[in-house]
Amino acid sequence: MLKKQYLMIPGPTSVPERIVRAMSREMINHRGSEFVNILNEVSLGVKKCMKTDNDLYIIPSSGTGGMEAAVVNILSPGDPVLVINIGAFGSRFVKILKAYGADVDELKFERGVRAVPEDLDKKLGEKNYIAVFLQHNETSTGVLNDVKKLSEIIHAHGSLVVVDAVSGLLTADLRTDEWGLDVVVAASQKAFMLPPGLSFVSFSYKAWECYEKAKMPKFYWDFKFMKKFAEKGQNPFTPPVSLYYGLLESLKMIQEEGLENVFERHRKLKDMTRTGLKNMNLKLLACDEAASNAVTAVFPPDGMDADMLRKNIKEKFGVMLAGGQEELKGKIFRIGHLGYCCEADVVVTLNSIKECLR
Amino acid sequence: MLKKQYLMIPGPTSVPERIVRAMSREMINHRGSEFVNILNEVSLGVKKCMKTDNDLYIIPSSGTGGMEAAVVNILSPGDPVLVINIGAFGSRFVKILKAYGADVDELKFERGVRAVPEDLDKKLGEKNYIAVFLQHNETSTGVLNDVKKLSEIIHAHGSLVVVDAVSGLLTADLRTDEWGLDVVVAASQKAFMLPPGLSFVSFSYKAWECYEKAKMPKFYWDFKFMKKFAEKGQNPFTPPVSLYYGLLESLKMIQEEGLENVFERHRKLKDMTRTGLKNMNLKLLACDEAASNAVTAVFPPDGMDADMLRKNIKEKFGVMLAGGQEELKGKIFRIGHLGYCCEADVVVTLNSIKECLR
Numbered sequence: 001m002l003k004k005q006y007l008m009i010p011g012p013t014s015v016p017e018r019i020v021r022a023m024s025r026e027m028i029n030h031r032g033s034e035f036v037n038i039l040n041e042v043s044l045g046v047k048k049c050m051k052t053d054n055d056l057y058i059i060p061s062s063g064t065g066g067m068e069a070a071v072v073n074i075l076s077p078g079d080p081v082l083v084i085n086i087g088a089f090g091s092r093f094v095k096i097l098k099a100y101g102a103d104v105d106e107l108k109f110e111r112g113v114r115a116v117p118e119d120l121d122k123k124l125g126e127k128n129y130i131a132v133f134l135q136h137n138e139t140s141t142g143v144l145n146d147v148k149k150l151s152e153i154i155h156a157h158g159s160l161v162v163v164d165a166v167s168g169l170l171t172a173d174l175r176t177d178e179w180g181l182d183v184v185v186a187a188s189q190k191a192f193m194l195p196p197g198l199s200f201v202s203f204s205y206k207a208w209e210c211y212e213k214a215k216m217p218k219f220y221w222d223f224k225f226m227k228k229f230a231e232k233g234q235n236p237f238t239p240p241v242s243l244y245y246g247l248l249e250s251l252k253m254i255q256e257e258g259l260e261n262v263f264e265r266h267r268k269l270k271d272m273t274r275t276g277l278k279n280m281n282l283k284l285l286a287c288d289e290a291a292s293n294a295v296t297a298v299f300p301p302d303g304m305d306a307d308m309l310r311k312n313i314k315e316k317f318g319v320m321l322a323g324g325q326e327e328l329k330g331k332i333f334r335i336g337h338l339g340y341c342c343e344a345d346v347v348v349t350l351n352s353i354k355e356c357l358r
Numbered sequence: 359m360l361k362k363q364y365l366m367i368p369g370p371t372s373v374p375e376r377i378v379r380a381m382s383r384e385m386i387n388h389r390g391s392e393f394v395n396i397l398n399e400v401s402l403g404v405k406k407c408m409k410t411d412n413d414l415y416i417i418p419s420s421g422t423g424g425m426e427a428a429v430v431n432i433l434s435p436g437d438p439v440l441v442i443n444i445g446a447f448g449s450r451f452v453k454i455l456k457a458y459g460a461d462v463d464e465l466k467f468e469r470g471v472r473a474v475p476e477d478l479d480k481k482l483g484e485k486n487y488i489a490v491f492l493q494h495n496e497t498s499t500g501v502l503n504d505v506k507k508l509s510e511i512i513h514a515h516g517s518l519v520v521v522d523a524v525s526g527l528l529t530a531d532l533r534t535d536e537w538g539l540d541v542v543v544a545a546s547q548k549a550f551m552l553p554p555g556l557s558f559v560s561f562s563y564k565a566w567e568c569y570e571k572a573k574m575p576k577f578y579w580d581f582k583f584m585k586k587f588a589e590k591g592q593n594p595f596t597p598p599v600s601l602y603y604g605l606l607e608s609l610k611m612i613q614e615e616g617l618e619n620v621f622e623r624h625r626k627l628k629d630m631t632r633t634g635l636k637n638m639n640l641k642l643l644a645c646d647e648a649a650s651n652a653v654t655a656v657f658p659p660d661g662m663d664a665d666m667l668r669k670n671i672k673e674k675f676g677v678m679l680a681g682g683q684e685e686l687k688g689k690i691f692r693i694g695h696l697g698y699c700c701e702a703d704v705v706v707t708l709n710s711i712k713e714c715l716r
Contacts, residue, residue: 005384012385012599020382023600026363027370027553029678060555061578062418062595068578077575099577189596195385197418197555197598217435217575219457220419220426237420238547240555240598241370242381320387 003318008349010139010167010295010322012189012196013339015246019193022249023242030241036233038244043230045251046200049169049192049259050184052176054202057226060240063166063187066199068096069221070162070183074131074207076215077101082129082159084115084150088140088325089164093133100216105129111328112297114143114290117153124157130210131160131182137168140325142297142334143286144172151179160210166190166199170254171266171294171338182207191266191294193253193340194246266293269337269346276350280357285332294338297324299331301357306333309356317352361676366707368497368525368653368680370547370554371697373604377551380607381600388599394591396602401588403609404558407527407550407617408542410534412560415584418598421524421545424557426454427579428520428541432489432565434573435459440487440517442473442508446498446683447522451491458574463487469686470655472501472648475511482515488568489518489540495526498683500655500692501644502530509537518568524548524557528612529624529652529696540565549624549652551611551698552604624651627695627704634708638715643690652696655682657689659715664691667714675710 007014028034043056050056059065071093075081078101083093085108097104107123109115115134124132132154137144151161162183165174169184170191176184182204189196203211203223211223219225220237229236254262270293277284277298285297300306310321310333322334337346365372386392401414408414417423429451433439436459441451443466455462465481467473473492482490490512495502509519520541523532527542528549534542540562547554561569561581569581577583578595587594612620628651635642635656643655658664668679668691680692695704 005386007385007387009387009389012388012596015385015600024378024382027365027373028363029365029367029680030370030554031680032678060418060420060423062597064595065418065578096577099580100575187596195598195600196388196596197601217458219454220423222457237422238370238545238554239420240553240601242373242553242600243555243598320390322387322389 006319006345006348008319008321008335008337008345010334010336010338013193013336013341015195016193016253016340018253019246019249023246025245027241030239031234035241038248039233042244042247042251047202049254050174050176050186050202051178052184052202054176054204055227057201057203057223057230058239059199059201059221060197060237061199062196063185063199064092066166066185066187066201067093067164069201069223070185071096071100072214072216072218072221073203073223074160074183074210074214075100075102076213078103079130080105080127082107082123082132084120084132084134085109086113086115086135086141086143086145087111087138089135089138091326093164111141112143112285114145115150117146117149120150121153124153124159129159131162133162134164135168136163136165136174137171137292137294139167139295140328141285142292142295143290144168144292147174147181148179151181155180160206167294167338170262173263176202188243188247191339192247192250194243194250197240197243198247266338269341269343270296272343272346273335273337273350276346280354294336296335296337297332298335300333306330309333312356313352316356319349319352364677364703364706366677366679366693366695366703368692368694368696371551371694371699373553374551374611374698376611377604377607381604383603385599388597389592393599396606397591400602400605400609405560407612408532408534408544408560409536410542410560412534412562413585415559415561415581415588416597417557417559417579418555418595419557420554421543421557422450424524424543424545424559425451425522427559427581428543429454429458430572430574430576430579431561431581432518432541432568432572433458433460434571436461437488438463438485440465440481440490442478442490442492443467444471444473444493444499444501444503445469445496447493447496449684451522469499470501470643472503473508475504475507478508479511482511482517487517489520491520492522493526494521494523494532495529495650495652497525497653498686499643500650500653501648502526502650505532505539506537509539513538518564525652525696528620531621534560546601546605549697550605550608552601552608555598555601556605624696627699627701628654630701630704631693631695631708634704638712652694654693654695655690656693658691664688667691670714671710674714675706677707677710
């Protein structure tokens with residue numbers, strides 16, 4: 001029988017028809033006046049989503065590119081830094097930092113748990129770190145960090161705060177300026193409802209002070225070069241123009257729904273997902289308090305392989321779920337409920353899981 | 359009066375309706391089996407365009423990202439390298455190499471001229487270079503290098519050959535394996551007729567030998583990491599899925615036209631453009647022998663500002679031309695005749711220039 005596709009993974013997420021149409025416009029000169037207007041408008045829009053007046057750079061790359069840019073623009077080799085590691089994307093920060101020769105310490109938490117403020121406070125008391133790296137939302141475990149609280153502690157110790165909000169932005173509030181987040185990284189293929197290909201990085205005045213001393217090599221990720229071009233409404237390198245068309249439309253949709261309503265929708269989808277799974281007696285990886293609004297990680301019933309279950313669900317119902325990463329591979333499955341996602345999508349997903357578990 | 363847009367710049371180029379439609383497909387899981395098939399098919403297709411059996415990596419970035427990847431995967435800081443600089447993109451290689459601490463020498467030629475093989479041979483006799491960097495087609499001046507001849511000389515001196523073919527690939531023959539080109543960089547927004555957002559890099563066995571000794575820091579650009587994922591039909595980081603859909607269609611169009619016919623079409627468009635401009639008594643930057651099939655750089659009549667002329671042509675006829683770069687800014691204008699471009703586009707362009715010069 002005909003099956004519709006339900007892309008319930010934590011990114012790339014479904015792209016609304018409006019955005020697909022917007023992206024289907026003819027190509028323009030990326031050094032012409034029309035592009036200047038587009039760049040200015042989308043920059044302003046993304047800043048609103050991040051609640052910041054800091055500089056914002058839009059990079060032709062996946063989210064990881066934005067994370068790498070966040071690293072090389074503020075640090076020199078040998079600089080002491082701390083990574084709060086609550087999942088695979090914490091580990092990714094560690095790998096990037098080590099690749100560029102930073103002196104990396106890790107504050108690692110069990111998978112499924114969010115960072116404990118007291119542990120962070122203690123760790124920061126042991127050493128002076130130039131910067132602390134953390135996830136807003138950890139995609140691999142479905143855990144939301146208390147960024148406000150963590151940022152307060154980091155500031156009390158005088159370090160820079162670098163936040164990977166790739167999967168978190170728009171699914172839960174993130175107040176870049178109010179909470180003093182120096183660098184925030186986001187990307188197009190999550191709650192912005194766009195295809196992958198753009199990363200967004202906000203960069204504070206304090207981050208610029210670090211830039212002046214930062215000796216890690218950079219060219220493609222160099223924010224000073226980007227700043228020079230941004231001043232004339234351009235990118236240094238050819239930008240993915242069609243994604244900018246899509247971003248314009250995405251920001252329009254977010255404005256129409258209202259930013260706070262977007263958060264609220266994600267919170268509701270999370271509650272609905274978790275309640276449904278609990279009613280099936282399934283064990284969830286994250287506790288309610290730390291649960292992500294973007295993605296829910298679930299254990300299959302004892303003795304069942306998570307990846308076989310996913311395969312079944314996909315074949316029978318067209319619902320695509322994500323698997324586990326790193327040490328959680330084969331042990332959990334993950335439901336993405338972010339971006340262009342509504343209650344009906346969650347109903348279909350929960351029903352397909354229920355049927356396949358029979 | 360209604361005006362159609364003619365995007366006659368050397369990239370991004372116009373995107374055919376077929377490709378726009380192909381890109382408008384729904385999003386899929388970039389870690390699922392369907393994407394595996396797409397990745398394998400497009401990799402094979404791009405390799406055919408490059409005439410290579412070497413490894414090929416497709417990176418979510420602009421062309422410059424591919425150039426940076428070419429650098430950091432084969433070199434260590436302090437490594438002696440030579441850049442054959444015939445224009446702004448030669449200078450770009452120099453900047454990237456210097457940013458990563460390579461010991462860079464330049465063999466610079468006057469703008470509008472292609473690299474002179476004898477000069478290269480002499481230069482290579484003075485010092486042992488690990489690698490030599492050059493452009494296939496120099497976009498900023500509209501000059502095509504004799505890559506075959508240059509590569510022969512470089513090999514005779516035992517250096518690696520790294521070619522930026524971003525604007526050149528598909529506009530003129532490039533035989534990666536037959537000519538022994540170790541690293542070749544291309545990108546989506548030129549003769550592939552796609553929007554910007556993907557770069558392509560081929561990497562030879564000899565390049566892999568250099569990789570093992572290469573100490574420049576890398577994470578996002580790391581080919582070993584990409585190779586590991588490529589073996590299971592994946593990218594390490596979320597790929598711009600819709601551009602892959604477009605690339606599938608682009609490769610189909612190239613196959614239908616025939617690769618050699620694609621070169622021939624570009625050669626004809628170049629001849630037509632140059633003949634038309636000469637008939638207007640305009641001076642061309644490149645001599646016939648070194649003329650690019652992708653882009654033609656032209657001097658406006660004496661005393662006329664090139665950028666004012668471009669503005670006029672755009673306003674009156676909807677034809678968008680590119681300006682000069684670096685020392686040529688304001689002095690020349692450039693006509694892109696690559697990618698989704700046919701004789702009628704050149705007719706309209708030449709006519710608009712003629713009318714505006716009256």
